[in-house]
Amino acid sequence: MTGQHSPRPSRRERPAKPALTRDGIIETAVALMRAEGLQRVTMRRLAQELDTGPASLYVYVRNTAELHAAVLDDLLGAVDLTPVGASGDWRDRLVRVLTSYTHVLFEHPGLARSALVARPSGARYLDLLDALLALLGEGGVPGERAAWAVDLLLQFATSTAAEHAPGEKGPADAEGEWAALAAALRGASGERHPHVAALGAELLSGPGEARLDWGFQVLINGVLYTPRPGTPDAP
Secondary structure (H helix, E strand, O other): OOOOOOOOOOOHHHOOOOOHHHHHHHHHHHHHHHHHHHHHHHHHHHHHHHOHHHOHOOOOOHHHHHHHHHHHHHHHHHHHOOHHHHOOOHHHHHHHHHHHHHHHHHHHHHHHHOOOOOOOOHHHHHHHHHHHHHHHHHOOOHHHHHHHHHHHHHHHHHHHHHHHOOOOOEHHHHHHHHHHHHHHHHHOOOOOHHHHHHHHHHHHHHOOOHHHHHHHHHHHHHHHHHHOOOOOOOO
């Protein structure tokens, strides 16, 4: 009795791979970031996940920087924009939107640092900008001043999230650096650094949420009373 071998399946019989789309690529990149971290979201690694070659992805995404910006834009869908249509003081509602944005970055530490240089341009980023401009306009901030203010407010929120993101060596390394800074401030010489010595404890005081809220309020108040250069109300 002779053995019979099953014929090797033809390539034509294999199920066809789903067609690549920009939305599908970004969706896969977001899933990869959640599973492996942003540092693993490269064109080569993404191509492996999609069972294709890196060259195929460049048709839809120009480079890794644009890919990371698109991932950020996708995650901005989690920012709570409901305060725009709520009641209450416009400043408080503006801070709520900005705090929600900051918390989204807190949840993805690697993305927080990338967001300092990323240039998202998708619909969700425009939703966020429109919400901030609406609230600033409600507060009577002139349009040209509000246009610069949103950049300043988002920079503060993004840098705050990036500052608290763990470094490449991990959370333990970040905690060690913070402990070293705290020890240096508390042990500052009263002769060489008298002001630091006098306020060392204050430099470290306050919960993070309170400092974040205060920072937003300082910026908003500054926007209200600081005309933009070259405008009619500038001194």
